[in-house]
Amino acid sequence: MLKSADTVLRLSTGVLMLLGCISLTTVNTFGMEIIIIPAVILACAPLGERLDRKSPAYRKATRLITLFFTLGILPLLWSRLGLLVALTVLCIYIQAFLLLHVRRFRDYQYLFLMSFFLLVSACAQNPEPSFGLVVPAFMMAIVWAFAMLQLLKDRASAPESAIAEILPEEGQGRFMPSESLAAMHQPALIGRSMILYLTGAATASILLALILFVLTPRMEAGVLGGRNLELRGSDVPSSLDLSASGRILSSPTPVMRVRFPEVQGGMMDDPLYWRVTAMNRYVGSRWERVSIFEEEFRDQPSRTFFSSEGNNITRSSRRNTREVVQDVYLDDPPPFGIPCLPFPKTVSIRAGRVAWDSAGDYTVVIRSQRNSAVNYTVTSEVPIVDEDALRQYPARYAQLQGERDFPFLYERVIGRQAYAALTQQVLSQRCQDLAVEITQPFNNPYDKAQAIVDWFKSSDFVYTLNLPKVEGDPVDSFLFVTRAGHCELYASTMALMLRSVGIPARVVSGYRGGEWDAGDESYIVRKNMAHLWVEVYFIGHGWVMFDPTPDVDMPENEISDLARIISRNILDIKMFWFRDIVGYTGSIRLGDVRELTLGLIGFDFEVVKQVLLTRPLLSDALPRFVFWFIILSTLLALAIYVLTRPKAKPLVQIEFSSDQVGATRLFWKLKRRLRKLGVECAGMTAGEVYASLEGDLGRHAMAVGQILEAYRQTRFGGRPLDRRQYRKLKRMVRKIGRTEPSA
Amino acid sequence: MQLLPRFKVRRLDWGGAAYLVAVVAALLAAWNSGVSLYYLLFGGMASLFLLSFFMSKGAVKRLTLEREAPYAVQRDESFGIVVRIHNTSRMLPAASLRIELADKPLTVAGFCGSIPPARTAQLRLTRVYERRGVYRLPDTVVATSFPFGLISARRAFADTREVVVYPRVLSARTSVIEQAGGVGELPRVFQGGGDEFFSLREYVPGDDPRQIAWRVSARTQTLLVKELEHQTTRRIVFAFDSRRALHVDGFEERFEDAIELIASLAVTLLNRQYAVSVVTASLSLPEGEGKAHELKLLEMLARLEPADEGAEDAFSRALPLAGARRVCVLLVSANPAEWGLPQAAGRVLDPREVIRA
Known part of the structure; x- marks a missing residue:
């Protein structure tokens, strides 16, 4: 009884240790290699226990190692990798130490605690959605571990003479002597009912944990001691090198899922361009992101175009735009901005903070401790393109003197310095000549830009992701040699050509298009939809988008339907995790509890309704989650029920001793030997065999008789048959075969 | 006999208290940091605590208990109490049950690992009473902290039955009776001459080995x-002065010794076919023989308490019997000052003269 409980305790403790380390693999700090450590420790645990029991020197040695670790390695880890990593390693070390020695009951509790600390450590570092699988597995293992530990502890504290035994089912109506009970077969301690009981308890605990997670009132973070948000991601330089060659591997991994909550049916008619950030400076063959408005921000702080309010950012409105609201779940945030339709006006985020990038180019950056998926709502002012109106905007860029030319402020005034930066280019002469040639017939920036776009589309340029190696200027090679390339080359070339004719332009990185998911009424944007296009500055209007890249579907961008379905479901799971678990805020706040209480006391149900409806308590995904949880739990219960079903006993169960089995084997060998000699003895008993061979055995009669007699006495008489006798009789059987008995 | 549950108590163990503190700390950490996953961890920890609360109570709630104990035992004799615990639930097992006796709380008297659904477990508890008397069996308490060891649920099962603890009976030589003298014909075993065989019986220490x-x-x-x-009925009357004598040092112990002496001698004599009766200050047991009378005698001695000082003197009560034929009156006193002294009814027995076999 104790052995099974001890085995389960060891197993569940090992699983807890593994799960603690697996939870660390869901954060960026640690890789999958960390799982090797607990695997090795668990494998060595029996050896460690044995050494601990037998060798006093072993314990001394491990204590020395512990001292060295505490005084030497731990401070080093702390100083190099930080306190959190040092504490994590300490937890793993403590687990290793305890597992490699003989354990008392209290040591198991420490082991559970260390595994739990590893889980907490992972929580603090914003784990991936796979952490959501670790938690229920952890709870399942901890229930079993605690249960077995408690069982063994209670058993150890009880006197040996007073251990209960289970009465047989047929004898439950009367008292039975202990001696009789001891002789009877006792049901297994960990039987089917126990397995179902503890598994049910674990399942209930998981469900209860989720309910408490939803219902626990939230509080403003930092109220007890402050919370510092690390600033991350602002002005992270990004660049684009046009001279890189080779094949671009396009990944179908989903990047984000976007819904248009205010659009009927959710589907947009317009082409979708998801703007992330702009690159202004072209140096050598690289685009770089630099701020060209920073000085003006500092000089005129009161004239803010971009402003922030906590978790929301906003800006002043632009003309000739229409507002489009997007609800974005971004699974893999780019490091230098978050994508949305151009040009974002207001952005609000659930978890973390957003800010306008100080470059003032409509780039929105995330400021948070976390480095993970985010969920945010954007209202973009999508420009309404009126070609005729755009043609009216003047091209007197060279006349800009840094004054305010416009009656209202909708972004930083593009002064002379900015103009110089936005028209800086290093094109070869023939590229510049080509630009002049293309744009000369037109007298306004719009037509000039459009002319370049049309020229690309009408020429024999080919879109390809497989870039040939080029020597020299990549733009020059693209225009005059290869005439093939991808969006980076198209956009860069157009922007530089425009710059060469004095029109300020820049390239913008982001994504183009989206895969419509009718079931969810949303768009899925994948990594292979990354795109680069051009923004041209119009005096009096602002930036206008142009896309010179041909709109083609490359065969290598296609993915199979199965991969598409799998990636969607993975994205859904990730969305659920980051929006409804990590980013969950739809709960009662502590401040609301007072209002709720007062409302209930005063029977003011309007107040109650208002408080509860301020934010949804339950997310949309919760019913679906509950449904799947119930399905999985039911399947698990069925599996346990089937696997632990007692096997049907055979009607007649005869157990032979090893001697009887050996004797029977000898008898078969003899019959086989006789059959080979042409003697028919199938189905005959020993006596019948002897009688049928009587007189025909010759000099082997004695041997056959001996063998048959040994068989009879052992098989039916209970006489022992040792190995030596068995071998001797076996040799006799073989010798019988050498002489044919006469028929 | 099936026992009725009296009360259920849940108690927070030390581990449970520490765990509760940890749960509160988790909640504070979640509030302070605003990390949503900390709320999940808090939920997990709190759910285990809540489950422990209900599961431990539920486990003991589903149990019924029966107990069998002997009616009477001897002092200092270890006896067994057989306990049967039945799990009335058809689906859920009851696990890690600690069986305690209410007079020794927190001392585990027995343990049951797991009782499958609708099954019964049986165990034997050992108990010893060091003093004679009548005792009510202590309540049987079934406790469990399963599965998490955070909260302990206890359920006591009460029993109104009593166990009678007889005084110790030690084999004693009865030669002191023969040498006691006193009024009345001493009973004898006849030999020779008319040695008509009567019966065979088991040897009792003190018997003549020649027989x-x-x-x-x-x-x-x-x-x-x-x-x-069996020529004459041999009749013995034990007259025991059971009056409380506070002036006697260690009176309680001497009282017990005196009762033990009477019990030992009386049982020995009863086994030798004597007719024994007992007279005390407050009680008297009429003459009788055999095993049944032995039990009555022991029962009486088990319940005998010191009488008030003003009660009637047992020696005086036995005086009329002292003159009867074939009756030997043995005077027993707990007061050492009276040992060996002649009284009207005879000489008070000196326990030091009684040889224990």
């Missing part, structure tokens, strides 16, 4: 003595 029937004893592997002639 051992060796052949029969060899055959039966048990020492047997010949009872030659």
Whole structure:
């Protein structure tokens, strides 16, 4: 009884240790290699226990190692990798130490605690959605571990003479002597009912944990001691090198899922361009992101175009735009901005903070401790393109003197310095000549830009992701040699050509298009939809988008339907995790509890309704989650029920001793030997065999008789048959075969 | 006999208290940091605590208990209480049950690992009473902290039955009775002459070894003595002065010793076919023989309490019997000052003269 409980305790403790380390693999700090450590420790645990029991020197040695670790390695880890990593390693070390020695009951509790600390450590570092699988597995293992530990502890504290035994089912109506009970077969301690009981308890605990997670009132973070948000991601330089060659591997991994909550049916008619950030400076063959408005921000702080309010950012409105609201779940945030339709006006985020990038180019950056998926709502002012109106905007860029030319402020005034930066280019002469040639017939920036776009589309340029190696200027090679390339080359070339004719332009990185998911009424944007296009500055209007890249579907961008379905479901799971678990805020706040209480006391149900409806308590995904949880739990219960079903006993169960089995084997060998000699003895008993061979055995009669007699006495008489006798009789059987008995 | 549950108590163990503190700390950490996953961890920890609360209570709630104990035992004799615990639930097992006796809380008297659904467990608890008397069996408490060891649920099952603890009976030589003298004809075993065989009985220490029937004893592997002639009924009256004598040092112990002496001698004599009666200051047991009378005698002695100082003197009560034929009156006192002193009814027995076999 104790052995099974001890085995389960060891197993569940090992699983807890593994799960603690697996939870660390869901954060960026640690890789999958960390799982090797607990695997090795668990494998060595029996050896460690044995050494601990037998060798006093072993314990001394491990204590020395512990001292060295505490005084030497731990401070080093702390100083190099930080306190959190040092504490994590300490937890793993403590687990290793305890597992490699003989354990008392209290040591198991420490082991559970260390595994739990590893889980907490992972929580603090914003784990991936796979952490959501670790938690229920952890709870399942901890229930079993605690249960077995408690069982063994209670058993150890009880006197040996007073251990209960289970009465047989047929004898439950009367008292039975202990001696009789001891002789009877006792049901297994960990039987089917126990397995179902503890598994049910674990399942209930998981469900209860989720309910408490939803219902626990939230509080403003930092109220007890402050919370510092690390600033991350602002002005992270990004660049684009046009001279890189080779094949671009396009990944179908989903990047984000976007819904248009205010659009009927959710589907947009317009082409979708998801703007992330702009690159202004072209140096050598690289685009770089630099701020060209920073000085003006500092000089005129009161004239803010971009402003922030906590978790929301906003800006002043632009003309000739229409507002489009997007609800974005971004699974893999780019490091230098978050994508949305151009040009974002207001952005609000659930978890973390957003800010306008100080470059003032409509780039929105995330400021948070976390480095993970985010969920945010954007209202973009999508420009309404009126070609005729755009043609009216003047091209007197060279006349800009840094004054305010416009009656209202909708972004930083593009002064002379900015103009110089936005028209800086290093094109070869023939590229510049080509630009002049293309744009000369037109007298306004719009037509000039459009002319370049049309020229690309009408020429024999080919879109390809497989870039040939080029020597020299990549733009020059693209225009005059290869005439093939991808969006980076198209956009860069157009922007530089425009710059060469004095029109300020820049390239913008982001994504183009989206895969419509009718079931969810949303768009899925994948990594292979990354795109680069051009923004041209119009005096009096602002930036206008142009896309010179041909709109083609490359065969290598296609993915199979199965991969598409799998990636969607993975994205859904990730969305659920980051929006409804990590980013969950739809709960009662502590401040609301007072209002709720007062409302209930005063029977003011309007107040109650208002408080509860301020934010949804339950997310949309919760019913679906509950449904799947119930399905999985039911399947698990069925599996346990089937696997632990007692096997049907055979009607007649005869157990032979090893001697009887050996004797029977000898008898078969003899019959086989006789059959080979042409003697028919199938189905005959020993006596019948002897009688049928009587007189025909010759000099082997004695041997056959001996063998048959040994068989009879052992098989039916209970006489022992040792190995030596068995071998001797076996040799006799073989010798019988050498002489044919006469028929 | 099935026992009725009296009360259920849940108690927070030390581990449970520490765990509760940890749960609160988790909640504070979640509030302070705003990390949503900390709320999940808090939920997990709190759910285990809540489950422990209900599961431990539920486990003991589904149990019924029966107990069997002997009606009477001897002092200092270890006896067994057989306990049967039945799990009335058809689906859920009851696990890690600690069985305690209410008079020794937190001392585990028995343990049951797991009782499958609708099954019964049986265990034997050992108990010893060091003093004679009548005792009510303590409540049987079934406790469990399963599965998490955070909260302990206890359920006591009460029993109104009593266990009678007889005084110790030690084998004693009855020669002191023969030498006691006093009024009345001493009972004797007749020999020779008219040694008419009467019966065989088991040898009792103190019997004449010459009366051992060796052949029969060899055959039966048990020492047997010949009872030659049951000529006269041998009658013994124990007159015990059970009045409380506070001036006597260690009176309680001497009282017990006196009762033990009476019990030992009386049982020995009863086994030798004597008719024994007992007279005390407050009680009296009429004359009788045999096993049934032995039990009555022990029962009486088990319940005998010191009488008030002003109660009637037992020696005086036995005085009329002292003159009767074939009656031997033995005077027993707990007061050492009276040992060996002659009284009207006879000489008070000196316990030091009684040889224990």
